[in-house]
Amino acid sequence: xxxxxxxxxxxxYQTIINKNKTGQPIQVLxxxxxxxxxxxxxxxxSIRFAQGEIYFLSKxxxxxxxxxxxxxxxxxxxWAQKNIADAHFELNLLELAxxxxxxxxxxxxxxxxxxxxxxxxxxxxxxxxxxAADIIKNAVNLNPDYSCVTDNAREFFEEYKxxxxxxxxxxxxxxxxxxxxxxxxxxxxxxxxxxINIEPSYFSEALVTLFTIDKFRxxxxxxxxxxxxxxxxxxxxxLKEINHLLHNxxxxxxxxxxxxxxxxxxxxxxxISGRYLIKDFTEIIQNHFAxxxxxxxxxxxxxCSAGIMAWNEFFPSQLDASLVSEAENVMKSSxxxxxxxxxxxxxxxxxxxxxxxxxxLHELSLFVKPMMEDSNLEELSSSKLLYILKKAIGFLIxxxxxxxxxxxxxxxxxxxxxxxxxxxxxxLNDMEESKGEVFATSFEIVKNQWIQKLMVKIPETLRNCSDxxxxxxxxxxxxxxxxxxxxxxxxxxxxxxAMMDFENAIQRWLxxxxxxFKSSQVYLNELSDSLNNICDEKEIELNCDxxxxxxxKRDMDRLTRGxxxxxxxxxxxxxxxxQLLLKSAGKLFGTLSKNKEKLHSTYKNFxxxxxxxxxxxxxxxxxxxxxxxxxxxxERDIRMFFSNPFEVLNRxxxxxxxxxxxxxxxxxxxxxxxxxxxxPLTLFELKIRQYELMYSMDEAISGQVFTER
Numbered sequence: 223x224x225x226x227x228x229x230x231x232x233x234x235y236q237t238i239i240n241k242n243k244t245g246q247p248i249q250v251l252x253x254x255x256x257x258x259x260x261x262x263x264x265x266x267x268s269i270r271f272a273q274g275e276i277y278f279l280s281k282x283x284x285x286x287x288x289x290x291x292x293x294x295x296x297x298x299x300x301w302a303q304k305n306i307a308d309a310h311f312e313l314n315l316l317e318l319a320x321x322x323x324x325x326x327x328x329x330x331x332x333x334x335x336x337x338x339x340x341x342x343x344x345x346x347x348x349x350x351x352x353x354a355a356d357i358i359k360n361a362v363n364l365n366p367d368y369s370c371v372t373d374n375a376r377e378f379f380e381e382y383k384x385x386x387x388x389x390x391x392x393x394x395x396x397x398x399x400x401x402x403x404x405x406x407x408x409x410x411x412x413x414x415x416x417x418i419n420i421e422p423s424y425f426s427e428a429l430v431t432l433f434t435i436d437k438f439r440x441x442x443x444x445x446x447x448x449x450x451x452x453x454x455x456x457x458x459x460x461l462k463e464i465n466h467l468l469h470n471x472x473x474x475x476x477x478x479x480x481x482x483x484x485x486x487x488x489x490x491x492x493x494i495s496g497r498y499l500i501k502d503f504t505e506i507i508q509n510h511f512a513x514x515x516x517x518x519x520x521x522x523x524x525x526c527s528a529g530i531m532a533w534n535e536f537f538p539s540q541l542d543a544s545l546v547s548e549a550e551n552v553m554k555s556s557x558x559x560x561x562x563x564x565x566x567x568x569x570x571x572x573x574x575x576x577x578x579x580x581x582x583l584h585e586l587s588l589f590v591k592p593m594m595e596d597s598n599l600e601e602l603s604s605s606k607l608l609y610i611l612k613k614a615i616g617f618l619i620x621x622x623x624x625x626x627x628x629x630x631x632x633x634x635x636x637x638x639x640x641x642x643x644x645x646x647x648x649x650l651n652d653m654e655e656s657k658g659e660v661f662a663t664s665f666e667i668v669k670n671q672w673i674q675k676l677m678v679k680i681p682e683t684l685r686n687c688s689d690x691x692x693x694x695x696x697x698x699x700x701x702x703x704x705x706x707x708x709x710x711x712x713x714x715x716x717x718x719x720a721m722m723d724f725e726n727a728i729q730r731w732l733x734x735x736x737x738x739f740k741s742s743q744v745y746l747n748e749l750s751d752s753l754n755n756i757c758d759e760k761e762i763e764l765n766c767d768x769x770x771x772x773x774x775k776r777d778m779d780r781l782t783r784g785x786x787x788x789x790x791x792x793x794x795x796x797x798x799x800x801q802l803l804l805k806s807a808g809k810l811f812g813t814l815s816k817n818k819e820k821l822h823s824t825y826k827n828f829x830x831x832x833x834x835x836x837x838x839x840x841x842x843x844x845x846x847x848x849x850x851x852x853x854x855x856x857e858r859d860i861r862m863f864f865s866n867p868f869e870v871l872n873r874x875x876x877x878x879x880x881x882x883x884x885x886x887x888x889x890x891x892x893x894x895x896x897x898x899x900x901x902p903l904t905l906f907e908l909k910i911r912q913y914e915l916m917y918s919m920d921e922a923i924s925g926q927v928f929t930e931r
Contacts, residue, residue: 226332229301232279235272248276267295271302283309300328304337311340316348335361335368342374351382362391366398376407385416393424397431405432405439412446418454422447422463429464433471441481448485458502461489465509473516486514487525494909496576496902504540507533512545515552527552528915536908553915562917566607567599569909573614576902582621589617604917608910615906622899626892633885636878639756643875646749646764650871653742654864658857661735665856668727669849676720676842681834683711684793688829693822700825705794712791712841721782728778736771739863743768746867753874762874764867770859774852781848791837 228234235247243250251273258264274289287309290302307322323341328334338361345354358375366372372395379388389411396404408428411417417425425447432440444464451460473479490510493503503510511533514526530549534541577583593610594602602610687708691700746764753762892899 226330230332230336232275232305234268235275238268238272248273251276265295267293267298271295271298274302274305278305278309278312281312283313300326300330300333304333304340307337308340311344316344320344320348331365335365335371338364339371339374342378346378351384354378355384355387359387359391362394366395385411389417389420393428396428400431400435402436402439405436405443409439409443409446412443412450415450417447418450418456422451422456422460426463426467429467430471433467437477438480441479445481445485448489458506461503461506461510465506465513468513468517469509473513479517483514483518486510486517490514490529494905495572496905498901499897500901500904501897504537508541508545511541511549515545515548523552524556524916525912527556528912531915532908532912535911536904562604562913563599563602563607565913565916566602566604566611569906569913570599570607570611570614573611573618573906576906577618580899582618585621586614586617590614604913608913611906611910615903615910619900619903625899626889629885629889629892633882633889635756636882636885639753639878640875640882642753642756643871643878646753647868647871647875649749650746650864650867653745654860657738657742657863658860660738661860662853662856664731664734665853668731669846669853672720672724672727673842673846673849675723677835677838679715679720680712680838680841683715684708684832684834684837685830687711688826691822691825691829693818695822695825697818697821697825701794704829705792708793709790716841725778725782728782732771732775732778735774739766739768739771742766742864757878762870764870766863767866768863770863773859777852781845781852791840793834793837 225234225237228237235251238254239247239250243253251269255266255269255273258266258269270289271293274286274293277283277286277289287306290306290309293299293302303322303326307319307326310316310319310322320341323337323344326333326337338357341357342354342361345351345357355378358371358378361368361371362375372391375391376388379385379391389408392404392407392411395401396408405428408425425443429440429444432443447460448464451457492498493507511526511530515530518526527549530541530546531553534546534549574583574586577586590610590613593613599607687704690704690707696703743766746766750762750764
């Protein structure tokens, strides 16, 4: 078909209306329809298709759909189906429209492109952004030259920040079209940091393409990628990629490189700044030097060739002999700059930065200060500064050995500390156990002696109450009076004698305990000193909890106050047979004088010979319970007294164990990865050698390639 444009714009009707016909298109098409009916085999497809267009343009979408549904012509039918979907789109029946679009079957690339673009618009309207992205990518893949399709795709990806697809589109179009405008789009994405997570090899074909088109734009894009990857984990992959690319493409020619010479020099300076390990960039160094030699500007041949020769001295056979020979020839033909002070100062700052990261800056400053002879960097000559830097590096190399020895010493110290702590821990256990037994036993003795004395003195006091019984006593009430007097005398005894005995005995016991506690603390202080002699960086204090003693004093004080508050005992008012008999006899015969003598004798004999042990136990029992409770808590309180020393020992032991493990890990890491400390210093040495070659230090200096350590 040659009327594709009309089909796209829905102006097909204009191609079938006879130009000699006048009137409205819908009227003319109606007449054509009636005329076609007169034919033996009428074909209404083109007329119906055209009528559908007129109805569509008049926004009578339902009529348009009806006409297009009846188009049977095999060429027009797919377009009619697409137009039916367009009508549903206009009616906002989007899901139905999408189904109809997807059902269109055609070999026409143009029709497929139109369907893709309509679906793209539909999916955007529905908010189905993933579907929209897929369909516009299909359109671009089918025919990227189709009107505005790549521009639409780029606009969509950028609007919705779909940077992965945006970059892919720009790269593919830049390679396909070789258009500098698309390369500019790629460069813009790179500068905005949108490509930082894409592997460098992804850009290789685009870079090679741009290299053949415009070397200045190639430099700009490569430099943008260089800056971007410098901040990512892909940096060394990028360096490998760009050096490989340049190595495989001819760098000779009339083009004067504007950005690369400085970039190659800065990159080499960075690689050997001490920030990276040598193994990280050994693979790229040959191509890096080789490419630099081909592109350096007039101001940099000395730096490049000196770098090659210095590298070859430190790492023989890593560089091609031809490259080293070329560098030697450049060196011979280059004039020397006698002042390398600026380079030396920059290197000095790099060394100080590295020393600071390793915790060695203060020691390094003290080391170099005498060599500075009270002058600042500005007043030093280049040769003097490089000499100082050599000495500084030698000092730092020696420090590595010291660091390893310090770690070993720290491990040994903490091992010694652990052994000492273990011994003290056993001693403390023994001390805690023995003190608990001694204090509990001594308290039990005090308690038992006091209780035994009470068991004697209370009955004795009660028996002495017989002196109240006389012939003239009122035997009818004597038992009541005796009970009152017995309680009074017991109370007096407990308050004024028993209490004082108890207080005196307890005070002696507490004094003995305090002395023992103090003695224990003195001993623990000596043990603390022995621990602090091992680890002199901090004070270990094994302080016991003397609050335990204060608690004991408070408990004993409370107990003595309890003695005063004891309850009255029912001594003579019990209903025992003997007491009932006495009471009854007293009431019956107490008024008869001839019986008083007998009652007097009986009462007195009863009081003096009664068993008061039960009464004594009743009086003692409340105090005995409290004493037993206190006694049972002694060993627990002793553990409390020693709890802090145990905690300190355990904490110090755990810390020492952690220190041992950490130091062993550090030592193992240093021994398994010696390059982490060694490589930066080696590269500093290499840098100094490069400067020596560049600035023609006198033979006495340049010949000392780090032999003075």
